[in-house]
Amino acid sequence: MNHTSPYDSPRTLWALTIAFLVIWFYMLGARTLVPTDEGRYAEMAREMLASGDWITLRLNGIKYFEKPPLQNWMNALTFTIFGLGDWQARLWTGLNGLLGVAAVAYTGSKIFNRRIGITSALVLGSSFYWAGMSHVNSLDMGLSGMMTLSLCGLLVAQNASKDSRTERNAMLVCWLGMALATMSKGLIGFVLPGAVLVIYTAVTRDLRLWTRLHMGKGLVLFFAVTAPWFILIALRNPEHPHFFFIHEHFDRFTSDVHKRGGAWYYFFPFLILGIVPWLGTLLQGLWSGVRDNNPGFQPRKMLLIWVAFLFFFFSISGSKLPGYILPVFPALALLIAWHFEQAGNRPAKLAAVSLVLIGIAGLAGLSVYLKTLDANTDAIDHALAINYAPWLATASALCIAGGLLAWFMAHKNVASKDWSLIVLAAAGFLAGQIAFLGHDPWGKYIAGSNYIQSIKTELTQPDTPIYAVGRYEQALPFYLQKTTILVEFPDEMQFGLEHEPQLWIPKREDFIVQWQAHQDKGEAAIAILRNDIYEILKKDNFPMRVIAQDPRRVIVANLVNKNK
Incomplete structure (x- = not known):
């Protein structure tokens, strides 16, 4: 029997590394940007690039001073080189995740030994939170x-x-x-x-x-x-x-x-x-x-x-x-x-057992959750949950299978223990990425990205305004490449609006007057409304037509383009 450790095989290590990197970079663009963080930092970088101002940070055109600029700089630079897009918005965080994996591999090798360097890279690169958050555009x-x-x-x-x-x-x-x-x-x-x-x-x-x-x-x-x-x-x-x-x-x-x-x-x-x-x-x-x-x-x-x-x-x-x-x-x-x-081999066995138990707990928890869905559950949430369930079940099953295989392998020699660690890392990494990938339909719903084309159809002129009434959409401005005008809801931009109050409409009555002015002048306008506000405006015969609606928002246009 060949007892050569995979750690001693450059060909094996390179094959694992290449497979890992292919999945890592593919997943950067596999999902819609999900609010709040992902949409916010993508949009801030887009505005930075569009304005040419790399010093004063802005969100939705409003001064936004909560954090320093490094991530916005890197995202704007990525957009400059590769254009706007999901994977471009996540490239900086993805590279930081890889930097961490490479850093612990090098450091483990330098201060301990080569084997610890390889294992530390396996541990960090497959850890659910590190691998997952490396694919989220956040600070x-x-x-x-x-x-x-x-x-x-x-x-x-x-x-x-x-x-x-x-x-x-x-x-x-x-x-x-x-x-x-x-x-x-x-x-x-x-x-x-x-x-x-x-x-x-x-x-x-x-x-x-x-x-x-x-x-x-x-x-x-x-x-x-x-x-x-x-x-x-x-x-x-x-x-x-x-x-x-x-x-x-x-x-x-x-x-x-x-x-x-x-x-x-x-x-x-x-x-x-x-x-x-x-x-x-x-x-x-x-x-x-x-x-x-x-x-x-x-x-x-x-x-x-x-x-x-x-x-x-x-x-x-x-x-x-x-x-x-x-x-x-x-x-x-x-x-x-x-x-x-x-x-020795004992830690690998413990890790394998824990992964099996996590997989079992995942399946049990999923079953309990699905049973909680009833007639009172919103239809969209119900459909999304049912759609997501097979992805979570697959991830849980992979944890069980990977844990069992790793446990059997860890009973043998050192080389088999090393393979068991690789199996654990692969199972954990793939399970996490499957869970992330399956969440995309829910992410699209949260972001409202399914309505992008409907909104763009109404943007008949470059200066067609989009009002955000009672809510702020963190992702849509990036996908539409257009800021919105806040109405009565400053959200996290309150500090900036205190210094630039002309950039928003504090009172709903003033928005109604401005909306009617657009209508009277034959100017197209769009508004993204909180649902309760939509119901109030509807009772008041507000001049609007619905172009998209779900339990999170109602998107309306005025009646200028009503024959479209």
Whole structure:
């Protein structure tokens, strides 16, 4: 029997890598952009490209200062090169996900050994949350990719010989990662890595690390990357610094100003789901960090502190969203990979059993959910749920099959254990992508993208206005390549509208007057209405005709083109 490990076969590793990349890049464009994040950041980049203003960020034509510009810059650059589209809007986050996988593979090989590097790439690349969020156009993966760069740079630098070229270059990568993380999502890009460094020093009582940070060169690099934009936007928009640094950082963390609170255990389900298919080794991987008492630099302890502190930080924050804990997964991947290497075949068996149980739980949960659908369920939601069920069933069945196969393989030699890890990674990755792909019809419904052609038919002139009455559609402006005029609902653009009040219509009565003026002048106009508002306007004989309607919105045009 051939006992050669797949880890020792370049041909096998290349084949797996190519297959993984083909699926990875295909999935970037396989689904509609789903609100809110995906539509928002695609539209902001489109507006940036259309306006030529790469300094003042805007959403729906309105100043939008919640986050720094890196992701918008990268998306706008992608649109410049490849044109507008779904995969183009997700390319930056997809590349950040791959960057994280490559970074942990390189770092695991440098600070531990080659086998741990390969396993850590398998773990991270197949983890449900990392692989899934890499295919979502949101800031969380952009931040996570850059923070992974800073973490891995620090680990490699501190593991290298003192004053060596590797130490210097790796620390500069760390500083660059913090700078780009700051440009991705704000001050947490350097505050969180800095806090981890302080905690690690306090726990290990090892101050030598501070003499190896290359702080002079690092600070020059950090401010060279971050300072220019912050200075320029403050000069052009004096209101930016207070809103960005106080409201978006201090107020967001200490209060529920954004209405995104959650209990202290909010992130535990996302951690458990996110690490699938490796849930069976999560605690053991974390424990390996506790047991790192080697003299000198202790990389596993730093990884544990990274996971624990980031998880704690976001758990006590007044603002919580599922993607916030993404930066912990690269550190978890390295810890789990180290545990796999040290503990024989047992961890692979545990991971396999947990994946089988997850698959069984998925099928059981799906069955219970379908039974809850009844005559009171909205017809569209009912149809979408029925349509989605086979995809979720397939993903669950794949988890069961992959877990069983991996369990049988893990009973043999080391080479078979390595194959079992590959099977686990493949099953988990494919199951996650199948679940994502099957959600697309629901995503189209949420985005309203099925109505794009109907709306475009009514856009008879380039200046035909689209009003958003009582709601704001995050994805449609991107697909229509056209901003909307907000009516009585500022949504998340309230701050910008306080400084540019001429860009919206605060009162419905004024909208009605303006709509009638369009009608009287023979000018076409479109409105996307909240359903209750539509019913009110309908009773008042509002001059409109419905061009699309569902339980989320009603899209109407005036009567100028009624014979179309």
